[in-house]
Amino acid sequence: MALEILEWIGYATIGYFVAMQVYMLFLAVVSAAALRRNHHLRRFGRVGEMLSSRTTPPVSIVIAAYNEAAGIVDAVRSMSIVRYPRFEIVVVNDGSRDDTLQVVVDAFGLEEVRIPYRPDLDCAPVKTIYRGRSGVDITVIDKENRGRADALNAGINAARHPYVFCTDADVVLDPDCLVHSMQRVVEDRARTVGVGGNVRPLNGSRVQLGHLIEASVPKRVVPRMQILEYIRNFLASRPGWSWMNAVPIVSGAFGIWKKSVIVEVGGLTEGHMGEDMDLTMRVHRHLLDKGVPYRIVYEPAAVLWTEVPDSLRVLRRQRIRWHRGLMRAVSDFRGMTFNPRYRQMGMVIWPGFVLFEYLAPIVEFIGWFVVPAAWFLGALNTTALIWLLLIALGMGLLNSLLALLLDESFGYFNSAADTSRLIAMAVIENFGLRQMTVLWRIRALLGGEDTKAWGNMERRGVGNLARQE
Amino acid sequence: MSPELLNQSAVILIFSVNAILLMALIALKVIHRRRMKRHEGRRKEYLGLLSRHMSFENHTEPITEPIAEDPAFLDALIDMRNAITGDDITTLRRIVNHHGIIERQMRHLDSSWLLGRRLRAAVALAELGDETSADMLIRHLDDREPEIRIQCARGLGRIRWTPAIDQIVSRFGKEIPWVSTRFSDTLVGYGTRATWPLLAYIRINHRFETEGAVLALRTLAQIQDDEAVGPLLGILAETSDLEVQIATVYALGEVGSPQALNALDSLLDSGEWALRAKAAGALGGLGDAAAIPRLVNSMRDENWWVRRSAAAAVARLPGGTDALYRALDDDDQFAADAAAEALTDIGELVSARRRADEGSRIEPLLAHMRSEG
Numbered sequence: 001m002a003l004e005i006l007e008w009i010g011y012a013t014i015g016y017f018v019a020m021q022v023y024m025l026f027l028a029v030v031s032a033a034a035l036r037r038n039h040h041l042r043r044f045g046r047v048g049e050m051l052s053s054r055t056t057p058p059v060s061i062v063i064a065a066y067n068e069a070a071g072i073v074d075a076v077r078s079m080s081i082v083r084y085p086r087f088e089i090v091v092v093n094d095g096s097r098d099d100t101l102q103v104v105v106d107a108f109g110l111e112e113v114r115i116p117y118r119p120d121l122d123c124a125p126v127k128t129i130y131r132g133r134s135g136v137d138i139t140v141i142d143k144e145n146r147g148r149a150d151a152l153n154a155g156i157n158a159a160r161h162p163y164v165f166c167t168d169a170d171v172v173l174d175p176d177c178l179v180h181s182m183q184r185v186v187e188d189r190a191r192t193v194g195v196g197g198n199v200r201p202l203n204g205s206r207v208q209l210g211h212l213i214e215a216s217v218p219k220r221v222v223p224r225m226q227i228l229e230y231i232r233n234f235l236a237s238r239p240g241w242s243w244m245n246a247v248p249i250v251s252g253a254f255g256i257w258k259k260s261v262i263v264e265v266g267g268l269t270e271g272h273m274g275e276d277m278d279l280t281m282r283v284h285r286h287l288l289d290k291g292v293p294y295r296i297v298y299e300p301a302a303v304l305w306t307e308v309p310d311s312l313r314v315l316r317r318q319r320i321r322w323h324r325g326l327m328r329a330v331s332d333f334r335g336m337t338f339n340p341r342y343r344q345m346g347m348v349i350w351p352g353f354v355l356f357e358y359l360a361p362i363v364e365f366i367g368w369f370v371v372p373a374a375w376f377l378g379a380l381n382t383t384a385l386i387w388l389l390l391i392a393l394g395m396g397l398l399n400s401l402l403a404l405l406l407d408e409s410f411g412y413f414n415s416a417a418d419t420s421r422l423i424a425m426a427v428i429e430n431f432g433l434r435q436m437t438v439l440w441r442i443r444a445l446l447g448g449e450d451t452k453a454w455g456n457m458e459r460r461g462v463g464n465l466a467r468q469e
Numbered sequence: 470m471s472p473e474l475l476n477q478s479a480v481i482l483i484f485s486v487n488a489i490l491l492m493a494l495i496a497l498k499v500i501h502r503r504r505m506k507r508h509e510g511r512r513k514e515y516l517g518l519l520s521r522h523m524s525f526e527n528h529t530e531p532i533t534e535p536i537a538e539d540p541a542f543l544d545a546l547i548d549m550r551n552a553i554t555g556d557d558i559t560t561l562r563r564i565v566n567h568h569g570i571i572e573r574q575m576r577h578l579d580s581s582w583l584l585g586r587r588l589r590a591a592v593a594l595a596e597l598g599d600e601t602s603a604d605m606l607i608r609h610l611d612d613r614e615p616e617i618r619i620q621c622a623r624g625l626g627r628i629r630w631t632p633a634i635d636q637i638v639s640r641f642g643k644e645i646p647w648v649s650t651r652f653s654d655t656l657v658g659y660g661t662r663a664t665w666p667l668l669a670y671i672r673i674n675h676r677f678e679t680e681g682a683v684l685a686l687r688t689l690a691q692i693q694d695d696e697a698v699g700p701l702l703g704i705l706a707e708t709s710d711l712e713v714q715i716a717t718v719y720a721l722g723e724v725g726s727p728q729a730l731n732a733l734d735s736l737l738d739s740g741e742w743a744l745r746a747k748a749a750g751a752l753g754g755l756g757d758a759a760a761i762p763r764l765v766n767s768m769r770d771e772n773w774w775v776r777r778s779a780a781a782a783v784a785r786l787p788g789g790t791d792a793l794y795r796a797l798d799d800d801d802q803f804a805a806d807a808a809a810e811a812l813t814d815i816g817e818l819v820s821a822r823r824r825a826d827e828g829s830r831i832e833p834l835l836a837h838m839r840s841e842g
Contacts, residue, residue, distance in 0.1 A: 037584070040584050040585045040588055041588070041616055043585070043588070044588050044589070044591075044616065044620070049619075049623075049651055049654060052654070053650065053651075053653075053654045054657075054691050055650050055653060055654070055687060113813045114809070115806075115809065116773075116806045116807075116809075118773065131813065183647075186646065186647055186650055187645065187646060187647035188646050188647065189646050190646065190680075383473065384472065384473065384476060387476035387477065387479075387480055390480045390483075391476065391480055391483060394480060394483035394484050394487055395483060397487050398486060401491060401494060402490060404494055405490055405493055405494050405497065408494065408497045408498065408501075411502075416498060416499075419494065423494070
């Protein structure tokens with residue numbers, strides 16, 4: 001009897017695994033088709049036309065900064081040189097305990113101003129507003145600390161343009177990222193309410209004065225693993241979601257939103273560990289409920305570079321936080337799962353997210369016990385066990401290689417050594433690293449006080465990353 | 470089939486696909502990169518070759534058939550076209566015609582099924598095309614690929630092909646927004662030659678194709694032709710569509726003719742806040758100080774956007790800064806706030822502090838801010 005149950009669990013696990021791989025492969029193939037077209041279009045310079053057009057909509061870049069003194073100036077500098085005709089930068093100092101505020105004020109020669117501030121979105125009280133008119137249109141909001149979401153809400157309140165680009169202070173923008181992403185808005189201004197961009201890890205790359213000089217793959221295993229993860233995520237899934245108009249998450253580091261829609265849904269939710277997914281899903285639900293035609297798209301050519309955790313300790317904290325955010329989103333949007341009212345989002349993408357992201361660690365964890373137990377009890381012979389492990393390894397590799405192949409069209413990593421490192425990583429990550437992330441996600445599912453803290457990222461500052469590699 | 474055989478086949482299949490992907494990755498990395506590098510090298514060589522042909526009238530270095538067919542040569546021609554002026558353009562055109570570049574690209578645009586090749590051809594025709602390619606460019610304004618439609622319009626604009634203006638304008642209402650916006654950019658390039666076709670389109674379509682009419686009005690706003698003011702006032706009097714009204718007001722403000730003063734002034738009493746705000750902004754664009762009293766009155770409007778727009782408009786007018794300083798003492802707190810914001814926006818506070826003359830004119834603004842605090 002026990003053997004039979006074990007066998008059934010084994011079949012279910014394998015079935016789940018096959019379904020997950022088919023789903024991911026489907027997204028990767030759709031993404032490949034979308035990227036191929038995008039590659040052709042990128043080669044024939046639409047950028048220049050947008051830059052010289054007066055119909056290009058203006059954008060407010062909103063940055064939430066908390067204890068970011070090390071990198072805030074470089075980040076703002078990289079933002080100030082983006083190639084875009086009309087934009088302003090709104091930095092929100094979220095009650096930093098270091099000298100983030102002073103560093104920005106000094107670096108950009110800002111002056112304290114007192115101008116009307118309209119709190120369309122609820123947020124902590126604003127203490128002071130600073131503004132500068134020399135070159136860059138920059139506004140700094142100094143407010144009491146109440147978290148990233150609250151800071152972004154304050155920044156959105158202060159934004160003067162119809163589109164807001166919400167990002168972080170530990171990023172370096174590609175100079176053409178705004179024009180590429182806003183091109184998607186101009187394509188269909190009436191329907192486009194959100195655009196997500198391509199977020200890439202910065203660790204190991206060379207940065208000078210807020211400019212990316214050369215992208216490179218770090219030698220350290222932890223950031224290298226994340227580079228591969230980001231490439232898989234941003235190139236082998238998101239273009240597919242976008243093609244189906246069912247992007248379930250516009251990354252918090254790179255999200256452009258129509259301000260009026262953010263205000264309609266009440267802004268970002270404070271205290272939510274996955275506030276970017278929460279916002280994206282609320283926008284979907286709100287607009288589908290209203291029956292308004294809309295689209296939220298992903299633009300792979302719009303690139304932003306960000307600092308990713310450098311140590312296992314910080315990575316663990318980040319992954320637990322992400323999975324807790326996902327857990328809350330699964331609970332909050334359970335009404336959308338397999339609900340035809342929410343079309344492709346409700347019927348395909350969100351259920352896929354729940355099944356293959358939320359439940360994946362549980363099923364994988366069960367697999368770890370069931371497969372050895374079946375082998376031990378004789379239900380699975382050694383040869384079959386090896387075949388199964390090879391299939392698992394092969395499918396994992398397939399996904400990574402496909403993603404790397406798609407990434408080649410962007411040509412960020414020029415040296416053969418970088419590509420070799422990533423290919424090696426695609427193999428190595430299957431022996432311990434992936435399992436570790438599963439354990440962290442299980443830890444998140446189990447809950448407990450230590451999983452509820454946001455935790456600090458321990459930033460080194462974007463300019464210092466390469467030098468310390 | 471036994472489970473073991475099934476497993477075996479699956480593993481072989483998966484690893485074969487992996488091997489193919491790995492090889493493709495390596496091939497892309499090595500072969501493609503090398504090809505691109507060689508392409509780049511040839512492009513530079515061809516740029517040198519073209520420069521020599523431009524510089525020396527009797528230069529005899531041959532441009533052979535294989536060179537003329539090389540995509541790197543096409544890229545070099547496009548680069549060269551964007552870098553030269555005057556007589557050099559004639560020389561370049563002679564080379565382009567002599568080697569049948571236009572005909573070849575027209576063939577590619579018409580018959581190739583490769584998107585990359587068709588796009589390259591469209592870009593080449595947009596950059597290098599002449600009157601001989603105009604008919605084809607007009608025909609491809611209806612191409613299935615939006616980017617090609619854009620490039621064709623751009624090409625027509627580049628050779629200033631006037632008969633194409635009507636063709637481009639007539640597609641405003643039917644096109645997807647991305648393409649129609651780029652069409653609008655092309656028409657701006659035509660300048661005042663596009664004014665009357667645009668006005669005719671607006672007159673005929675403003676009731677049925679609001680989106681197209683609004684874009685046409687925005688295009689007129691950028692062309693800034695004084696001759697458009699009269700017809701625009703006529704459209705403003707005729708239309709009841711709010712979007713069209715707003716776009717017309719915007720266009721009138723951008724053209725900036727004092728002829729529009731009375732019409733815009735009367736719109737400050739409109740029941741629609743969006744129209745009041747736009748009219749206030751447009752009055753700022755006319756440059757006539759006579760509008761200041763009415764705009765100061767609008768700074769007391771019930772809607773904050775109207776107040777902000779009115780204050781910003783006052784700031785743009787001659788004598789507007791003084792009016793804003795006076796408005797800081799206004800009994801209406803909202804009007805005073807709007808004035809303070811506009812003064813800050815034009816850099817009064819920062820520049821005054823830089824000049825270290827806070828004690829003079831800037832004092833009321835500082836006092837206003839202190840009182841708010």
